[in-house]
Amino acid sequence: MGDRETLKAELRKLSVKAIQAKMDLHDLSEELPINWISIMAVAQKAYDAYAELERKSRDLKALENT
Template structure:
């Protein structure tokens, strides 16, 4: 498998991870004020997942340009 194909597979996995983090954040928001102390942890997970997804998307775009 080429580097480009591997990156596409990784992007799909990261997309699933980011979507799950988004849903966890959404679920938490619906339960507030219960578990309000976990807001920062859940939000940081979502932030990190989307940041990683964006970085890898940029890497793929850079591969496609060259």
């Protein structure tokens, strides 16, 4: 599998991970004030997932532009 295909596969996995993190954050918001103490941890997980997805997307674009 080439670099491009590998990055695309990683992006698909990261997208699923990011969507799940978003849903976890959404679910938490609906349950507030129950579990309010976990806001920071759940939000950080969502932030990290989307940051990683963005980095890999830029890597793929850079690879495709070379």
